[in-house]
Amino acid sequence: MDNFKIQSIYIGENCNEKYCKVLKKNRKYTFYSNNPTEDINLYGDNINLCALVGKNGSGKSSLLDILYRLINNFGYLLFRGVVMPGAETPKFIKELYASIKFKIDEKDLELGCEDTKMYLKENSDIVWDDEYHGEVIKDSKMEGKAKGYFDTFPSSENDNKIINIASKFFYTIVTNYSIQSFNYSDYEDEGEWLHNVFHKNDGYSHPIVLNPFRTIIGIDMENEGELTNYRLSAIFLKDKEFNKANKEEKKYLLLMGMT
Incomplete structure (x- = not known):
C-alpha cells in the first residue's frame, strides 16, 4: 500500500441525534483542503498524518465516534458467522x-x-453490501465448544469473499489515554457495542481496536504492560507459524487475523 487517506465523513439526514450530538446532519466533514501545503517527508515513506483541530465542544470526538461506529458495524456484518473462540x-x-x-x-x-x-x-461501484437481520442467534451446535455470533448462519464458501472485501478496507487502532474518554456511561443508551470492542479476543479480525483496555474503573497500567508483552510474543510466534504454513493454512490464518 503506497497511499492511504480517510478523506471525509458524511452524516445523513436520518441519523439518530444521540450519535450526532453537535454535528450537523446532511453534511460532509472533509479532512483535507483543496490547497494542501508542500509535501515534506518528515516521518518516512508511506506515512500520512492528518490533524483534526477545533475548539472544545466543537464535535471532534463525536465525529471520530461516527467513524468507530461505522467500522464496528462493518466488522459485525463481514465476520458474522465466523466462530472466534474466546471473543x-x-x-x-x-x-x-x-x-x-x-x-x-x-x-x-x-x-x-x-x-x-x-x-x-470501489470507484463508485458497489463491491459489497449486507443487512443486519435482528438480534444475535446462538448456534446450538457449537454450544460448549466455541463462541460465535450469528444473525445469519455461516458458510465456508464465504471465506474468500471475506478476505477479498477485508483487503479493500483498513484496520483502525484507536489510542486514547484520556481518563474522560470512552466512559461506558456516555454510551449506555447505545447498547454494549463499545464494551464489547474493548473486551475482545478475536485475533484482530474485527477491524477496530481501542487502546488502552478499560473497565468501568479506568485504565490498569500494569495490565497494559502485560498485554503489550503478550502481543509482541504472539507476533513473533505467529510470524514463524505463518511462514511454515501451507496455502490453505495461510488462508485460514489470514481470515482469523493471526498474522
Missing part, C-alpha cells in the same frame, strides 16, 4: 446513517451505513 460478541448499532470516503492507492472507496443496511463502494 466477545460484537453488537450492531442501528439508526446510524453515515458514510466515510477513503483512498487506498489509486482506488476511491466509500463505506456507508443506512440503519440496518451497509455497502462498500
